[in-house]
Amino acid sequence: MIDASAPLPGPPSAKRVDSTRRHHGDEFVDHYEWLRDKADPAVIAHLDAENAYTEAATAHLEPLRQNIFDEIKARTKETDLSVPARRGGWWYYGRTFEGKQYGVQCRCPVTDPEDWNPPQLDEVTEIPGEQVLLDQNVEAEGHDFFALGAAGVSPDGNLLAYSVDVVGDERYTLRFKDLRTGELLADEIAGIGAGVTWATDNRTVYYVTVDEAWRPDTVWRYRIGASGQPAEQVYHEADERFWLSVGRTRSDAYVLIAAGSSITSEVRYADAADPHAEFSVVLPRRDGIEYSVEHAIIGGQDQFLMLHNDGAINFTLVQVPVDQAGDPAAQQTLIAGRDDVRLDSVDAFARHLVVGYRADGLPRIELWPIGADGAFQPPQQITFDTELTSAGLGSNPNWDAPKLRVGATSFITPVRIYDIETATGERTLLREQPVLGEYRSADYVEYRDWAYAQDGTRVPVSVVHRAGLELPAPTLLYGYGAYEMCEDPQFSISRLSLLDRGMVFAVAHVRGGGELGRLWYDGGKLLEKKNSFSDFVAVGRHLIDAGICRAGSLAAMGGSAGGLLMGAVTNLAPDLFAGVVAQVPFVDPLTTILDPSLPLTVTEWDEWGNPLDDKDVYFYMKSYSPYENVAHRDYPPILAMTSLHDTRVYYVEPAKWVAALRHTKTDENPVLLKTEMNAGHGGISGRYERWKEIAFSYAWLLSVVGCG
Incomplete structure (x- = not known):
């Protein structure tokens, strides 16, 4: 227990060990690269010390954290079930139970085959014929971390295939359950990717495995109960730029294997009913051409529907006979x-x-x-x-x-x-x-606004706050801006704890996302990446100029590639923000992208460029890398949150960034590092633990903008 009245100890000071990187005639001395070795007890000791310091520095926020957690819990219907979806002779749905961290997958029988209206089930009445397919709480027992990768029932409804990760490193173990008896089968496959796809013979499954860089590179076919016979390799992708996925068409006619990089696609198909089927290529890959495939029967003829960008920047839809x-x-x-x-x-x-x-x-x-x-x-x-x-x-x-x-x-x-x-x-x-507690949407307002970037480009902004809130008000600005991902409007129970305390929530839909189409994405990647950062800063200044937020009460938040955004904007405009939360932040991108053995490297070159071979890319990335551009200046308060077992953005990136900030910056504002020691890229597992994590970051944000 930390004594909140005791003087706060000084922050951990990471030792500086010179490690020189040389590329394209440039030398960069990295003082904190030694933190990469998590097998080194000194590294774990440092992360533990950082956690202890963060807990001590935020101990005064414990009452607020508890209040926010209690609010999220009070608004959430903890014992609940989803709307049933019908497949075959069953209605499938999920349950949650008060006090339980994880969901439960269930089904009940269809009583009238002609009735497609889902049954009116409730969370307390006993459901006739209900069958529990998978109780994740049971699977999670004895583990500090648990994630369900896939849970798929065979087409005949008799077998369940499911995969679990109990470390957080996104390597899953695949198991099979006979739903007629409730017994687990002897078949078990370790070290696979998350998903699984059934063939329509009800005995064969397809899955992917990942290479040492966590790239899904091989598709396998496995026949359940095949007398100890090993899985059959169906396809291996040798090109390190490409990731694989496998799935079955909704028609159940075909199994599809998709190989994709950021800019190129290739799809293979095979008869889903044939457990020995050979796969054929739909269209051979061509650099820069993306396409996806769906099966349809139109006018009695088998057709493939394809979305592709060959000659159409925002894609075109075509049909072609199979x-x-x-x-x-x-x-x-x-x-x-x-x-x-x-x-x-x-x-x-x-x-x-x-x-x-x-x-x-x-x-x-x-x-x-x-x-x-x-x-x-x-x-x-x-x-x-x-x-x-x-x-x-x-x-x-x-x-x-x-x-x-x-x-x-x-x-x-x-x-x-x-x-x-x-x-x-x-x-x-x-x-x-x-939403419990008499929630009314009329008590809040949402609207679309527009800011102007420094090059004159209009940047969309989404804004939400309580109705009648006196503006300007403290504001949290969120952003991502990469991989053509879109930050579309989504409801959040936890966000109400910010809005009800008088905070505005805004989303900067910066270039690099896909909100305004492919050109919007292209305008924030490769040698245009800095547009993402300047767009975010422009939105922040617009919120102040428009009277939505007052100067000195604007906070920022982003995660993963959005964490890169956070690191970049704190270098670009540190005086704009009252505080910054960077979640699993990609703040040392150049070091990562220079190492082909790491995840987020070869497959990411289409997104960021290849600094190993391209001198212009190297120096462009170096010019915006948050870690390499920490300067002798004042910075806002920063909270960096990461996970020890993250395989997408290594914990070492925020650890190095925090160490460099503390050594270099000129102010007394706190820079905090919080590392989950039993989690991966998605953070801690279990809904109550996630609520606590949200409450932790929200309490800190409210405190730095004066709403705490």
Whole structure:
């Protein structure tokens, strides 16, 4: 127990050991690279000392942390269940129970095969015929960390394949359970990637393994109970830029293996019913050409639907007969590419398609009915009431279901689940995410704003706060800006603890994300990466100039590649922020990207560039790397949060960054490092532990902007 009244000890001081890096005629002396060796007791001792210092430095916030945790818990319906989704003769759903850290997967039998309306289940009434498929709480017993990678039932409903990670390093163990008897089978496969895909023979599964750099590089096929026979290697990807994934089409007709880098795709397909099937390439890879594949039956003919960017920067949708898949001349365009609309996805069903796209910076979905003659009927846009709604497909495992499951949410609208009658368009609200404590969305406002970057580019900003809040007010600005990922509106119960204390929450949709299409992404990567950072700073200044936030009360938060954003903007405009939270931050990017043996290296060169071979990339990355640009100046208070077993952004990056900041900066503001010693990139496991982690960061943020 820490005595809050005792004087705060000084922060840990990491020893400085010179390690010289030489590339392209440049020398960089790295004083803290020794922290990379987590097998060194001195490294663990240093991280422990950092944790102790962080706990001591934030001990005064314990009452606020507890209050926030209690608020999250009080607003959450702890004993709950999801809306059932039908597959075969069963309704599948998830349960949570008060006091339990993890979910429970369940199912109950379909009583009327003609009735596609999900049964009206509740969390307390005994459900006839309910079967527990997997209780994650049981699986997690005895482990400090637990993550479920996959849980997939065989097409006949008899076997469950599931994978678990009990370390946090994203290497999973695959197990099988006979759902007729409840017994675990003897088959067990260790050290695989998260997912698993069933063939339709109900005995064969496909999975991927990862190489030493955690790249999914090999697809395997395994037949359950095959008398100790080893798994069969189906495909190995030798090119270190490419990652593999495997899945089955919704039609159950094909297994697909997708190989992809950041800018290039190649897909293979095989008969899902044949456990010995050979895979064929849909279209051979061409550098810079991306495509995805879905199977449809249109007019009685097997078709592949492909989204590709060959000659269409924001992608085009085509169909091609399966037996002519490799002939580009056989493609028929369904949706031509447009500069103002980014095509994201296509999902095929027996009687309709669902097209996902982005327009005006937000995701949208369209229903394309297929007539009896195989012709497409006029598309129907699925719309919602509020400007900032994010909508997408929910659980739709059935090829020929007469209903479409859709989810929608916004910053102030809890997640809503709908069933849409595809023949009539009739919409039924099945569930709204419960928020206890008399939550009313009318008590909050959300809106889209725009800032101007230093080059004149308009940058979208999402803003949410309590209705009637007197502005300017303390503000938390969040950002990510990489990999074409989109920070779309999402409801958060925990965020209410900030909003109800008078804080504004804003999202800077900076370049490098995909909110405004592929060009928006291209404008924030490679040798344009600095646009992400200057966009974020421009949004922060806009919030102050527009009277939303007052100077001196703007905090910033981001994680992973968004942690790089945090590190870069604290160098670019340190006086703009009252405090910065950097979660699993990628703050030493050049060291990482120079080492091909590490994760986030070879596969990342399409995103960041290859500084090993390209002198311009090397010096460009060096010019924005947060760690290498720590300067003799004042910095805002900083809280860096990381995990010892993170395989995507090593703990050493924030550890080095914090050490360099403490040694170099000229102010007395605290720089804190909090390392989870039993977690990976996604942070600590278990919902209550995650709530505590959220409460920790939120209490710190509230304190630095004066709302604590």
